[in-house]
Amino acid sequence: xxxxxxxxxxxxxxxxxxxxxxxxxxxxxxxxxxxxxxxxxxxxxxxxxxxxxxxxxxxxxxxxxxxxxxxxxxxxxxxxxxxxxxxxxxxxxxxxxxxxxxxxxxxxxxxxxxxxxxxxxxxxxxxxxxxxxxxxxxxxxxxxxxxxxxxxxxxxxxxxxxxxxxxxxxxxxxxxxxxxxxxxxxxxxxxxxxxxxxxxxxxxxxxxxxxxxxxxxxxxxxxxxxxxxxxxxxxxxxxxxxxxxxxxxxxxxxxxxxxxxxxxxxxxxxxxxxxxxxxxxxxxxxxxxxxxxxxxxxxxxxxxxxx
Numbered sequence: 363x364x365x366x367x368x369x370x371x372x373x374x375x376x377x378x379x380x381x382x383x384x385x386x387x388x389x390x391x392x393x394x395x396x397x398x399x400x401x402x403x404x405x406x407x408x409x410x411x412x413x414x415x416x417x418x419x420x421x422x423x424x425x426x427x428x429x430x431x432x433x434x435x436x437x438x439x440x441x442x443x444x445x446x447x448x449x450x451x452x453x454x455x456x457x458x459x460x461x462x463x464x465x466x467x468x469x470x471x472x473x474x475x476x477x478x479x480x481x482x483x484x485x486x487x488x489x490x491x492x493x494x495x496x497x498x499x500x501x502x503x504x505x506x507x508x509x510x511x512x513x514x515x516x517x518x519x520x521x522x523x524x525x526x527x528x529x530x531x532x533x534x535x536x537x538x539x540x541x542x543x544x545x546x547x548x549x550x551x552x553x554x555x556x557x558x559x560x561x562x563x564x565x566x567x568x569x570x571x572x573x574x575x576x577x578x579x580x581x582x583x584x585x586x587x588x589x590x591x592x593x594x595x596x597x598x599x600x601x602x603x604x605x606x607x608x609x610x611x612x613x614x615x616x617x618x619x620x621x622x623x624x625x626x627x628x629x630x631x632x633x634x635x636x637x638x639x640x641x642x643x644x645x646x647x648x649x650x651x652x653x654x655x656x657x658x659x660x661x662x663x664x665x666x667x668x669x
Contacts, residue, residue: 363435364503365464366535368405369563374653375405375628376644377437377565380428380635382409382420391635392424396432398637402644404434405628408466408538411439422453426460437505438462441470442492446484450492454500465502467492467534490529497533506534508564510542510551514585519551523558536562538630541569541580543613544589545620566621569632570639571596571610573603611642618643619652 369375378399383389396407407428411421421438428434438457440450457465469479469489481487486495493504506529509522516522530537537560542548548566555564571577574596581588592613599605618629629647633640 363463365406365435365437365505366503366563368435369536369565369627372405373627374622375565376402376631376647377406377408377628378404378631378633378640379408379410379567380424380633382424383635384420388635389420389424393427393432395633395635395637396428396434399633399641399644400432400434402641402648406435406437406464408437408439408630411441411468411470422456422460425457425462429460429462435464436462437464437466439466439468440492440496441468442481442486442488443470443479444482445486446482447486447495448484450486450495451499454496454502458500458502463503464505465496465500466505466507466538467496467529468507489534490525490532493529493532493534503535504533505536505538506530507540508537508551508555509540509585510547511540511586519554523555523560526555527558527560530560530562534562537564539564539567540584541567541586541632543592543617544587545617545624548621548626549624563627565628565630566618566626567630567632568614568618568621568643569634570614570643572607572634572636572639574599574601574606574610577610607639611639614639614643615646618647619650622647622653625653 380392380396383392409421409425409428425436425438429436440453454465467489469492486492489506493506496502496504508526512519512522516525539548552564569577569580578588595609596606599609621629631640631644
């Protein structure tokens with residue numbers, strides 16, 4: 363099912379991002395995580411893409427397993443990095459044969475050790491070009507990434523949104539944000555995007571913090587900020603893994619509940635191929651149903667929180 367249709371019919375939607383592992387044990391753990399989380403009725407999952415063949419085959423393999431073995435709706439990521447048009451077309455052909463209907467079109471980050479994106483000869487230079495390539499040659503639903511705290515290469519929000527509009531005009535019919543921790547950033551971003559004429563659903567991307575040091579490294583890579591209050595609370599945990607985990611789950615649950623209560627179309631979890639934190643947050647959301655009006659939540663109390 364196309365994700366745009368899922369958003370229209372099931373709102374709010376809940377989804378999880380996975381990344382393909384290079385080892386058999388990692389693949390086994392990923393599928394076990396997906397199996398655990400699928401019990402909470404995921405609306406779709408996504409699988410990241412390894413540029414230039416690094417985990418490209420793994421992306422296709424995991425996408426197939428998640429769809430055929432677990433029955434999940436899957437969105438495959440696709441990146442321009444290190445790819446010629448012929449290679450992109452070959453991957454799209456394989457995904458089409460597998461019955462995949464959704465593609466997440468990305469320019470992609472420079473390879474490790476490099477600072478600048480370099481367009482491959484015979485390849486594509488942007489996510490907008492990739493969205494156009496897909497829309498003109500295939501019948502996939504196309505999603506795109508967006509950056510509430512502004513893309514690291516954009517000089518300002520207005521410039522970033524101008525480019526994002528070209529991505530939407532090229533065929534992206536929903537967007538998923540980079541991770542963030544301050545909901546005001548998301549609300550302001552959506553308001554600015556609407557003023558720019560971007561009308562497609564914008565799903566917030568949330569990462570439950572399970573280890574503060576690791577999360578700080580992730581934030582540094584993607585230029586996401588950590589609010590002072592969250593950082594202070596994490597530092598007060600003094601490196602206690604259980605305290606950091608519990609705080610991270612509580613913060614993500616509260617953050618997600620506020621987003622859903624304010625009308626966000628769903629939550630996309632960056633689970634890092636691990637189930638416990640995302641399972642706890644999603645389970646709490648399914649039980650509390652913060653997207654309902656107060657009188658509706660009272661009416662559904664005591665009913666099956668998953669159904």
